[in-house]
Amino acid sequence: xxxxxxxxxxxxxxxxxxxxxxxxxxxxxxxxxxxxxxxxxxxxxxxxxxxxxxxxxxxxxxxxxxxxxxxxxxxxxxxxxxxxxxxxxxxxxxxxxxxxxxxxxxxxxxxxxxxxxxxxxxxxxxxxxxxxxxxxxxxxxxxxxxxxxxxxxxxxxxxxxxxxxxxxxxxxxxxxxxxxxxxxxxxxxxxxxxxxxxxxxxxxxxxxxxxxxxxxxxxxxxxxxxxxxxxxxxxxxxxxxxxxxxxxxxxxxxxxxxxxxxxxxxxxxxxxxxxxxxxxxxxxxxxxxxxxxxxxxxxxx
Amino acid sequence: xxxxxxxxxxxxxxxxxxxxxxxxxxxxxxxxxxxxxxxxxxxxxxxxxxxxxxxxxxxxxxxxxxxxxxxxxxxxxxxxxxxxxxxxxxxxxxxxxxxxxxxxxxxxxxxxxxxxxxxxxxxxxxxxxxxxxxxxxxxxxxxxxxxxxxxxxxxxxxxxxxxxxxxxxxxxxxxxxxxxxxxxxxxxxxxxxxxxxxxxxxxxxxxxxxxxxxxxxxxxxxxxxxxxxxxxxxxxxxxxxxxxxxxxxxxxxxxxxxxxxxxxxxxxxxxxxxxxxxxxxxxxxxxxxxxxxxxxxxxxxxxxxxxxxxxxxxxxxxxxxxxxxxx
Numbered sequence: 001x002x003x004x005x006x007x008x009x010x011x012x013x014x015x016x017x018x019x020x021x022x023x024x025x026x027x028x029x030x031x032x033x034x035x036x037x038x039x040x041x042x043x044x045x046x047x048x049x050x051x052x053x054x055x056x057x058x059x060x061x062x063x064x065x066x067x068x069x070x071x072x073x074x075x076x077x078x079x080x081x082x083x084x085x086x087x088x089x090x091x092x093x094x095x096x097x098x099x100x101x102x103x104x105x106x107x108x109x110x111x112x113x114x115x116x117x118x119x120x121x122x123x124x125x126x127x128x129x130x131x132x133x134x135x136x137x138x139x140x141x142x143x144x145x146x147x148x149x150x151x152x153x154x155x156x157x158x159x160x161x162x163x164x165x166x167x168x169x170x171x172x173x174x175x176x177x178x179x180x181x182x183x184x185x186x187x188x189x190x191x192x193x194x195x196x197x198x199x200x201x202x203x204x205x206x207x208x209x210x211x212x213x214x215x216x217x218x219x220x221x222x223x224x225x226x227x228x229x230x231x232x233x234x235x236x237x238x239x240x241x242x243x244x245x246x247x248x249x250x251x252x253x254x255x256x257x258x259x260x261x262x263x264x265x266x267x268x269x270x271x272x273x274x275x276x277x278x279x280x281x282x283x284x285x286x287x288x289x290x291x292x293x294x295x296x297x298x299x300x301x
Numbered sequence: 302x303x304x305x306x307x308x309x310x311x312x313x314x315x316x317x318x319x320x321x322x323x324x325x326x327x328x329x330x331x332x333x334x335x336x337x338x339x340x341x342x343x344x345x346x347x348x349x350x351x352x353x354x355x356x357x358x359x360x361x362x363x364x365x366x367x368x369x370x371x372x373x374x375x376x377x378x379x380x381x382x383x384x385x386x387x388x389x390x391x392x393x394x395x396x397x398x399x400x401x402x403x404x405x406x407x408x409x410x411x412x413x414x415x416x417x418x419x420x421x422x423x424x425x426x427x428x429x430x431x432x433x434x435x436x437x438x439x440x441x442x443x444x445x446x447x448x449x450x451x452x453x454x455x456x457x458x459x460x461x462x463x464x465x466x467x468x469x470x471x472x473x474x475x476x477x478x479x480x481x482x483x484x485x486x487x488x489x490x491x492x493x494x495x496x497x498x499x500x501x502x503x504x505x506x507x508x509x510x511x512x513x514x515x516x517x518x519x520x521x522x523x524x525x526x527x528x529x530x531x532x533x534x535x536x537x538x539x540x541x542x543x544x545x546x547x548x549x550x551x552x553x554x555x556x557x558x559x560x561x562x563x564x565x566x567x568x569x570x571x572x573x574x575x576x577x578x579x580x581x582x583x584x585x586x587x588x589x590x591x592x593x594x595x596x597x598x599x600x601x602x603x604x605x606x607x608x609x610x611x612x613x614x615x616x617x618x619x620x621x622x623x624x625x626x627x628x
Contacts, residue, residue, distance in 0.1 A: 140319030147566030156330035273447030
């Protein structure tokens with residue numbers, strides 16, 4: 001008996017040993033299969049590094065005003081992207097701006113995921129009148145142009161980073177709710193859910209331990225794309241003067257302010273916009289790429 | 302067909318009610334005493350009280366809601382706090398400019414997206430496909446206002462071809478004036494003012510619609526009946542136009558309808574960039590003046606318009622694709 005278990009343990013160890021490096025390699029081959037995941041991932045990684053290490057990466061203090069160095073051209077006097085109306089270094093302001101954009105993007109998407117996923121799970125799992133009510137709310141929210149609703153909410157709540165996050169979180173959850181609901185409705189009929197019910201799992205356990213993990217792939221995809229959407233929305237609100245307030249460095253506000261000097265210093269409105277576009281492009285490529293990969297995996301099955 | 306339309310209209314009623322209730326509660330989202338916040342620090346207690354009276358804030362909440370809904374049903378959206386004008390008349394004077402801009406933007410979007418989408422589907426994995434998909438990806442990722450700023454830098458500041466600010470005569474009027482006087486000046490001036498904002502607004506929709514046309518064409522080009530037509534020796538141009546594109550159009554129509562909402566949202570930003578005197582600029586000015594009845598009225602007007610357009614799209618969809626009705 002002892003001998004036997006040892007053999008079993010050993011083969012188990014061998015299997016585990018064989019599997020472990022494979023998993024890492026699998027992950028990388030999975031990624032390198034898709035150029036858009038690779039490019040998007042690298043862009044997102046760079047933006048995250050910029051946000052985390054902003055004090056190291058930036059060349060100047062983003063808030064320091066230097067009236068003698070106003071509206072410098074890019075590369076002038078050691079300012080990589082020039083300076084703004086107050087002589088603040090544009091490159092450093094853009095690097096610090098990554099913090100605001102990522103924070104708003106990630107926190108607001110987490111908020112809308114929290115609302116959307118829970119409502120989607122409940123609507124899909126229980127159906128009936130709960131489903132009807134939740135889907136009617138979705139209909140109502142969707143009957144506003146999303147940006148308009150976000151603008152209206154911020155107009156009421158007032159500007160500032162917290163209110164922008166709340167407004168975006170309250171506006172963008174409908175998509176998540178619908179996707180999760182559709183997934184739950186098809187999963188609900190699967191055998192393993194019936195099995196879980198037969199062995200006496202309660203609804204809570206089934207929803208969060210059996211159904212939710214199986215909805216993760218589409219949630220990750222729409223969440224990644226959602227961060228891009230939220231970043232543009234934040235920049236738009238800030239551009240309109242309704243979002244992040246100065247002196248905090250938001251790309252949208254920096255651009256709006258730069259527009260006042262569009263004739264003398266067009267770089268002030270070009271580079272912040274470029275930063276927004278590249279960041280959003282990164283999240284879009286990553287999201288699209290992961291969706292294509294998971295889709296083709298499903299098809300091969 | 303009539304029952305479908307009837308059902309669809311019935312379905313609209315709770316949504317319209319929901320929209321109105323949501324817009325009503327916007328006022329109550331304002332932190333603290335709305336009247337005090339709207340008037341600012343310098344307001345006297347009398348002024349605040351008068352505004353509370355005007356906004357009906359002294360009544361219990363459910364009475365306020367009922368009054369709001371009753372006025373709405375009568376077409377009364379309230380009065381602007383800043384100017385002594387009804388909100389409805391403000392909206393009606395600003396809406397045409399926005400509709401003109403949005404219509405032209407949608408036209409530009411379709412003119413770019415349909416040919417590009419068809420060509421990239423037919424020549425999948427060719428350089429045309431890669432280039433147009435690359436630009437579609439950029440178009441989706443680009444903030445609307447940044448594109449506007451780039452166009453201003455290029456065409457207004459550097460080349461000095463198009464004005465960067467304001468609107469000419471309304472397009473319809475300028476066409477009439479040109480016909481009457483035989484002078485092309487009016488229509489050219491209108492178009493010169495329109496082209497940059499419309500392009501700005503249209504590009505993102507163009508990117509989204511291009512992708513939609515491409516993917517829906519790709520699906521249809523793989524269908525059996527397309528292969529049959531090919532086998533019969535139908536010229537490939539006609540296969541694409543008559544057999545494939547007509548069917549590919551069905552999902553495209555839905556996305557075009559949804560794009561209208563996107564365009565209205567984008568119009569707010571575009572109008573701010575180009576100083577276009579539409580409803581978007583009205584909202585932003587009203588927000589900065591804390592003229593909340595105007596904000597509520599504009600939001601409501603756009604949402605109602607959007608709901609109405611979606612209704613038309615749904616009906617169109619059912620006309621084109623009879624399968625929908627049975628569902």
